Amino acid sequence: MSAVTTAGSGTGTASGSPSGRRRAKAGWNLLGLLVFVTAGFPVYWMLNTAFKPAKDAIDPDPSLLPTGLTLSNFSRALDIADFWGPVGRSLVVSLAVVAIGIVVGMLAALAISRFAFRGRKIVIVGILAVQMVPLVAMIIPVFLLLNDLGQYDRLTGLILTYLTFILPFTVWTLRGFIVNIPKELEEAAMVDGCSRTGAFLRVVFPLLAPGMVATSVYGFIQAWNEYLYALMLLSQKNQTATVWLSNFSTKHGTEYAPMMAGATMMAVPIVVLFLLVQRKMAAGLTAGAVKG
Secondary structure: OHHHHHHHHHHHHHHOOHHHHHHHHHHHHHHHHHHHHHHHHHHHHHHHHHHOOHHHHOOOOOOOOOOOOOOHHHHHHHHHOOOHHHHHHHHHHHHHHHHHHHHHHHHHHHHHHHOOOOOHHHHHHHHHHHHHOOHHHHHHHHHHHHHHHOOOOOHHHHHHHHHHHHHHHHHHHHHHHHHOOOHHHHHHHHHOOOOHHHHHHHHHHHHHHHHHHHHHHHHHHHHHHOOHHHHHHOOHHHOOHHHHHHHHEEOOEEOHHHHHHHHHHHHHHHHHHHHHHHHHHHHHHHHOOOOO
16 A cells, blocks of 8 residues: 555656656747747748848748848838828828727727616627628628718728727727726725716726727737728728738739838837837736735
């Protein structure tokens, strides 16, 4: 009996031994490195192509490492077509979608989370159902509707279109944040003399701010990178930055190096925005924790 117990305890000790933990940690690190390389390689190849000479970009036997660096591709990207016009229009559309979406989404999420009303479950299911519809399936109805409303080839029409698929995500995400904020905090503030609006602004809003930042960043990225609707609903004179990239594909071929240079310039604002807010998002989420 003692021998069996000793053998069993020895097996348990071996499975939890320092060497076993090191092997498990090495395995997880290897898996994480594989995921990082898989996700990061397209970005690396974009940068590699953007800075290499144009003739090397179409080499049938490309090199993984840059053989020469040049900035001529960026000059070519800026000269081939108007760059700042499409970027400015993309910025206007993205900021408008974020501003309208976050305000309307916050109010809708607050109503769904804090108030009981008839049809509440139907609204929640409807929000989920809208997110399941492929965007390409709605392109013809959206085109016909905007044309009837006189919003075809207008930035306002594109903003309304983007809101149709960004708002459901905004409402659903903010609802998750609001649900995790205890109602007792609002009730305690109202007992101390705050109105419902005052309790929301003084108690709920500061805890909800990190979720609003995260949702705003997602909405901005979605609106900034969207291509299909911007291509179908806007003419060339009103094109956005993503459609502007198609200028590098002509009947004579595709200029891959300048195209990658343009894509790099378009990615810089998104990367900078994320680097600026990601630390604040993490700090805000941990600071908003409630100890029970």
